[in-house]
Amino acid sequence: MATWSRYRESIGDRSGLFSALTDAWPIERALYPGSYVDLSPSTAFRSVVYVDSDPRARRFFADREVVSSERAGRTLPGAGSQVRFLGADYTQRLELPDASVDLLISLFAGPVWEHCRRYLRPKGWLLANTSHGDASLAALDPTLQLVAAVHHRDGHYSLATDRLDHYLEPKRPENANVEQIRTHGRGIAYTKTAFAYLFQRLTPASDPTGAS
Numbered sequence: 001m002a003t004w005s006r007y008r009e010s011i012g013d014r015s016g017l018f019s020a021l022t023d024a025w026p027i028e029r030a031l032y033p034g035s036y037v038d039l040s041p042s043t044a045f046r047s048v049v050y051v052d053s054d055p056r057a058r059r060f061f062a063d064r065e066v067v068s069s070e071r072a073g074r075t076l077p078g079a080g081s082q083v084r085f086l087g088a089d090y091t092q093r094l095e096l097p098d099a100s101v102d103l104l105i106s107l108f109a110g111p112v113w114e115h116c117r118r119y120l121r122p123k124g125w126l127l128a129n130t131s132h133g134d135a136s137l138a139a140l141d142p143t144l145q146l147v148a149a150v151h152h153r154d155g156h157y158s159l160a161t162d163r164l165d166h167y168l169e170p171k172r173p174e175n176a177n178v179e180q181i182r183t184h185g186r187g188i189a190y191t192k193t194a195f196a197y198l199f200q201r202l203t204p205a206s207d208p209t210g211a212s
Contacts, residue, residue, distance in 0.1 A: 002056040004039040017157040018044035033090035034109025047082035061085030129196040130187025143203040149194035
């Protein structure tokens with residue numbers, strides 16, 4: 001059976017990333033589309049909804065004892081009280097209320113923001129990387145503001161919150177095109193890179209641009 005401990009051997013432990021986020025911002029509820037079996041957000045946040053269509057992820061999250069044992073000794077106080085899994089395609093409507101989460105996670109999963117933005121509350125945060133173009137699309141979205149760059153080195157995660165204007169500057173400005181990024185499904189090259197980027201939502205969820 002697929003487990004988080006085995007998955008960590010290939011992707012590393014992202015618990016430090018989410019711990020850094022919860023230290024800096026009041027994040028309690030997160031949504032993680034395309035999570036597979038990466039349980040790391042539940043070591044830092046009180047409530048996390050995981051979404052994946054892979055049957056291996058479904059089997060992992062269905063075994064409550066395994067999920068609990070996988071987090072043993074790794075969870076911050078107050079974190080992990082609600083762990084929910086949806087075996088679904090995140091590009092379709094999910095069984096979640098609109099504006100119900102503080103953080104939307106998009107790591108190596110595709111166009112999460114465009115399909116799941118409706119679930120993010122006003123002034124909530126989007127964590128995205130450029131793997132499938134999501135951070136590049138977020139950088140061009142006027143409803144989002146960059147508030148931190150996430151760096152990963154030697155297994156350690158850190159947040160940069162100053163000189164943010166140095167990030168997300170395209171090496172080739174003509175590539176900063178929404179339709180082009182969507183078509184190719186990958187991020188564009190920047191003059192200064194980071195592992196991921198944290199954006200804050202500026203518009204209310206009821207705004208027309210907030211609908212999926």
